[in-house]
Amino acid sequence: MQSQQWLHRASVLLGCSQVKPLIAEFLDGLAVELPLEMPFLLLPTIDGRELDVVATQPAFSQSIASGVKWAVDDFEHPFSHALQSQKTMILDHDTLLYWQGHSGFMALTLNMKKDQHLVIYPLNNDKGAILGILVLALPESMAMTLVMRQDWQSFVAVFTRHWQLLESIRTQDREQSLLSDSIVLIRKDKFDKEQAEQLSHTLVGCSELMQSLRKDIIRVGQSELAVMIQGQTGTGKELVAQGVHDYSKRKDQPFIAINCAAIPDNLLESELFGYEKGAFSGADSAKKGLIAAADGGSLFLDEIGDMPLLLQTKLLRVLESRQFRALGAAKETQSNFRLIVASHVDLKHKSRTGEFRQDLFYRLCQFPISIPALKDRASDLPELVTHFIHRFNASQERHVPGIRFSALDRLLRHDYPGNVRELRNIVEYACALTLDGQEIDLGALPTLDIESENMAFKRQLNAEVESVSSGISASLMSHFDEIDDLKEAVSQFERAVIEARLIAFSGDRGRAADSLGLPKRTLAHKCIKLEIS
Numbered sequence: 001m002q003s004q005q006w007l008h009r010a011s012v013l014l015g016c017s018q019v020k021p022l023i024a025e026f027l028d029g030l031a032v033e034l035p036l037e038m039p040f041l042l043l044p045t046i047d048g049r050e051l052d053v054v055a056t057q058p059a060f061s062q063s064i065a066s067g068v069k070w071a072v073d074d075f076e077h078p079f080s081h082a083l084q085s086q087k088t089m090i091l092d093h094d095t096l097l098y099w100q101g102h103s104g105f106m107a108l109t110l111n112m113k114k115d116q117h118l119v120i121y122p123l124n125n126d127k128g129a130i131l132g133i134l135v136l137a138l139p140e141s142m143a144m145t146l147v148m149r150q151d152w153q154s155f156v157a158v159f160t161r162h163w164q165l166l167e168s169i170r171t172q173d174r175e176q177s178l179l180s181d182s183i184v185l186i187r188k189d190k191f192d193k194e195q196a197e198q199l200s201h202t203l204v205g206c207s208e209l210m211q212s213l214r215k216d217i218i219r220v221g222q223s224e225l226a227v228m229i230q231g232q233t234g235t236g237k238e239l240v241a242q243g244v245h246d247y248s249k250r251k252d253q254p255f256i257a258i259n260c261a262a263i264p265d266n267l268l269e270s271e272l273f274g275y276e277k278g279a280f281s282g283a284d285s286a287k288k289g290l291i292a293a294a295d296g297g298s299l300f301l302d303e304i305g306d307m308p309l310l311l312q313t314k315l316l317r318v319l320e321s322r323q324f325r326a327l328g329a330a331k332e333t334q335s336n337f338r339l340i341v342a343s344h345v346d347l348k349h350k351s352r353t354g355e356f357r358q359d360l361f362y363r364l365c366q367f368p369i370s371i372p373a374l375k376d377r378a379s380d381l382p383e384l385v386t387h388f389i390h391r392f393n394a395s396q397e398r399h400v401p402g403i404r405f406s407a408l409d410r411l412l413r414h415d416y417p418g419n420v421r422e423l424r425n426i427v428e429y430a431c432a433l434t435l436d437g438q439e440i441d442l443g444a445l446p447t448l449d450i451e452s453e454n455m456a457f458k459r460q461l462n463a464e465v466e467s468v469s470s471g472i473s474a475s476l477m478s479h480f481d482e483i484d485d486l487k488e489a490v491s492q493f494e495r496a497v498i499e500a501r502l503i504a505f506s507g508d509r510g511r512a513a514d515s516l517g518l519p520k521r522t523l524a525h526k527c528i529k530l531e532i533s
């Protein structure tokens with residue numbers, strides 16, 4: 001073969017933009033230009049333990065590779081020697097016999113003609129590391145001369161350099177795309193955190209329950225799933241529904257809310273679906289229903305458990321088809337709304353007893369959210385109190401700076417059957433009775449139904465304190481008889497009191513110190529001494 005042909009082949013190789021076609025082009029070129037049967041390459045596997053066979057015809061590579069492992073540390077075959085020495089090996093017919101102990105190699109060379117030599121040619125990158133091994137069966141006359149020829153060596157150098165270049169582009173591309181994937185993930189995570197932080201200004205509470213509730217709201221806001229909110233009265237179901245809407249793509253569209261329990265059954269249908277003029281006696285003009293009004297936005301059906309069964313059937317149809325017909329209308333209309341429902345009763349139970357349609361229940365329950373009662377998240381209470389004081393100040397143009405610990409302590413001992421709404425009312429009442437510039441005192445609180453036997457909040461708070469202080473605190477008082485180190489017992493008690501107070505004030509050391517009658521520096525010093533983080 002002439003130098004010009006190698007040059008032409010080299011230029012074809014340079015046109016390849018990916019490694020696989022490059023190798024195929026290289027091997028095909030050899031098969032065409034040289035009098036040989038089937039050249040192939042051996043490439044190290046990713047773990048570097050074996051050599052993989054790469055030939056242009058899959059059947060050929062399979063026949064070489066079938067069941068054969070070309071382990072790099074198996075010196076029974078000559079390829080591992082070529083790998084180690086990085087030197088070209090040319091095996092004549094007699095030398096081949098020496099390697100017949102390796103069954104795979106024996107099968108590979110079985111059909112070689114007597115005058116053929118096997119050329120094992122390591123391909124290095126420019127740093128001297130092995131890229132692969134080229135294997136050729138050539139007539140004796142050519143084997144030696146070919147590998148010595150300058151044009152052949154240049155051709156192979158073009159092939160290996162281009163191979164290396166494509167590999168490094170591929171690695172760069174992969175790294176680039178990994179980098180941009182992680183940047184997207186980091187940005188998304190940061191965005192979600194920022195949104196959750198923003199939501200914490202309206203949906204207040206630092207307890208883990210509230211934090212995960214806010215995360216759920218942000219997560220589901222980005223989807224189109226139907227949301228079912230369950231929680232006792234006054235726990236903030238409407239606030240959560242509003243949050244789902246505000247943090248969704250529909251936030252600039254209407255948020256339409258209706259309380260199914262507050263509207264008589266016979267009116268609920270016309271409220272939802274609307275009606276045409278003359279649809280029933282008294283329908284003097286047409287009225288748009290709430291389903292139509294929610295088009296593009298969100299429809300919030302509060303107390304869905306109170307919806308009559310017949311209307312449930314109609315609602316299910318609307319959800320399936322996104323179409324509805326106003327009362328007395330001839331045609332169906334479309335509305336693209338996202339449904340959010342809430343209930344203070346256990347709808348699953350109602351669906352089992354037949355009071356609520358089971359198919360509707362499952363259709364509505366695509367993303368269930370459960371809001372815990374206030375008494376089950378005592379650590380939220382101080383922050384909620386502060387929030388309601390701020391809200392009161394802003395709406396009434398007043399200046400109540402905060403609440404005294406004795407008053408907060410009283411609030412912590414109430415059970416709140418009316419949940420956050422009840423707390424809000426109590427705080428607003430107390431604010432109204434407190435003079436500007438003064439903190440809310442015990443005297444400003446309404447009479448609260450406090451059962452000393454049943455101090456739900458205290459119990460909850462103690463449980464939280466116990467969990468942070470390795471269970472040393474609350475039980476201490478009941479084990480006076482067991483105390484054998486007074487100093488240690490006093491330290492434990494002191495630590496438990498400070499920890500409880502820090503929890504009560506959401507970690508605000510200034511307020512905790514105030515409430516304990518200590519200077520802030522003294523409290524800080526005690527925290528270090530008692531190892532309170």
Ligand SMILES: Nc1ncnc2c1ncn2[C@@H]1O[C@H](COP(=O)(O)OP(=O)(O)OP(=O)(O)O)[C@@H](O)[C@H]1O
Binds near residue numbers: 232233235
């Ligand atoms: N986590 C919270 N942060 C701030 N305010 C809250 C929170 N939870 C509830 N509220 C306030 O408590 C009051 C009652 O909330 P909301 O109306 O959302 O409760 P609900 O569960 O829908 O009540 P109902 O079952 O009676 O319809 C509202 O003023 C609301 O702003």
